[in-house]
Amino acid sequence: MAHPISAFQAAYISIEVLIALVSVPGNILVIWAVKMNQALRDATFCFIVSLAVADVAVGALVIPLAIIINIGPQMEFYTCLMVACPVLILTESSILALLAIAVDRYLRVKIPVRYKSVVTPRRAAVAIACCWIVSFLVGLTPMFGWNNLNKMRRTQELNGSHTEFIITCQFETVISMQYMVYFNFFVWVLPPLLLMLLIYLEVFNLIRKQLNKKVSSSSNDPQKYYGKELKIAKSLALVLFLFALSWLPLHVLNCITLFCPSCQTPHILTYIAIFLTHGNSAMNPIVYAFRIKKFRTAFLQIWNQYFCCKTNKNATSTTTAEAGN
Numbered sequence: 001m002a003h004p005i006s007a008f009q010a011a012y013i014s015i016e017v018l019i020a021l022v023s024v025p026g027n028i029l030v031i032w033a034v035k036m037n038q039a040l041r042d043a044t045f046c047f048i049v050s051l052a053v054a055d056v057a058v059g060a061l062v063i064p065l066a067i068i069i070n071i072g073p074q075m076e077f078y079t080c081l082m083v084a085c086p087v088l089i090l091t092e093s094s095i096l097a098l099l100a101i102a103v104d105r106y107l108r109v110k111i112p113v114r115y116k117s118v119v120t121p122r123r124a125a126v127a128i129a130c131c132w133i134v135s136f137l138v139g140l141t142p143m144f145g146w147n148n149l150n151k152m153r154r155t156q157e158l159n160g161s162h163t164e165f166i167i168t169c170q171f172e173t174v175i176s177m178q179y180m181v182y183f184n185f186f187v188w189v190l191p192p193l194l195l196m197l198l199i200y201l202e203v204f205n206l207i208r209k210q211l212n213k214k215v216s217s218s219s220n221d222p223q224k225y226y227g228k229e230l231k232i233a234k235s236l237a238l239v240l241f242l243f244a245l246s247w248l249p250l251h252v253l254n255c256i257t258l259f260c261p262s263c264q265t266p267h268i269l270t271y272i273a274i275f276l277t278h279g280n281s282a283m284n285p286i287v288y289a290f291r292i293k294k295f296r297t298a299f300l301q302i303w304n305q306y307f308c309c310k311t312n313k314n315a316t317s318t319t320t321a322e323a324g325n
Contacts, residue, residue, distance in 0.1 A: 005071065012070055012271060016063045019278050023059030026285035027052040033298035040294055043124040044104050044232075048288075050128045051097040054090045055281035062087045063278055072168045077149055080169035081142055088175075089139030091247065091277075092188055096131035098240055099192050102199040105233050109206045112225065138188050146179045177258040185251045193244055200237045207233065235291035239284055246280035249273040 005013070030052040034040040065083050075083075104124075108115050152167065167173055210226040250273040256263055288295040 009070060013067050015275060016067055016278065019275070019282055020059040020063045023063075023278075023282040024056055026282055027055040027059070029299060029302065030285050030288060030295070031056070032302060033295055036302065037294065037298040040298060043119045043121070044101055044108075044236075046121075046124050046128065047097050047100045047104060050131065051094055051101070051284065054093040054097065055284060057086070057090050058278060058281040062090060066274070066278065069169055069171055072170055074166050075169050077152070077165055077167055077174060078143070080167060081147060081174045083169060084171050084175050085139055085142060087139075087277075088142070088184065089135050092138045092184075093132055093135035094243065095189060095192050096135060097128075098243060099196055100127055100131060101236055102196045102203075102240070105229070105236060106199050106203050106206075109203055109210070109226065109229050109233075138184070141183065142175055142179060146176055146183070148174055148176050151176075172257070177254060180254045181251075181258045185254065189247070189251060193240075196240055200233065200240065203233050204230070204237075232292060235287060238291065239287055242283050242287070243280055246276040246283070250277050 031049050034045050034049050065086060068083060069080075104119060107119055111118060152173070153165070156165070207226050207230045211223065211230070250270075253265055253270060253273055256265060289299055290296070
């Protein structure tokens, strides 16, 4: 029999639903903007679309599954594991998309002349496909055996229980903290974040060197090019910073859980860390709208063409029809 939802759980679910209601439409708008605007068709924006797809999936899939886990239903071990794994896949997909974006911006300022011949649409598509394949492999590793099944079986045998192996589904019940810290965090989260930090520092260094050069009056185009690159690099570095700010607290809490089993982490801190990770999926469209002019223009175009003026267009067509009669 299902337990009644507490007031705290109701508040948690409400916040999660609110995040999903912002994240899903916002990131669909990003994908829509790239699809309809020819100016947003280069490799960087293809990687941004991959990131937006992951963020849509967080709002549409991960948050509902997180709500299910929070309620703690009774289910079979591997069913619970399947509920827990999507967030691992999508987190890794986001990290690898951010890494691809960072490498792409580096190539744009390092080899501007050869950039289009090196970063072709085909190579960008292959890079995106590789990112998703690696994400699935990393995120589904617990399904391949690195999980808490044997540990739970030993506990069940010690308790003398021989009933069907049904558990209360919680993330930490099925996902190994050794996997989360040693493999997920120390291999697939922290090193890519540090690498991206170094890449963006080098990008800013290269751009500032170019902008500080004494140029003749006929060299306006390079100055304009690097000035634009600096603005976009700052915006995408902000996206990276927000991602790190959103995800590192939860990984730090995982490290505390693993290395200090006797330490009691307040539940409110865990919930705040979870809200930050899910809320990150809603942040990027806001950053794009305020920081990248091409996106802002595309968003306004979509709004004016499909939403704002729809009523006016219908009214105008009705008036025209009446005038014809």
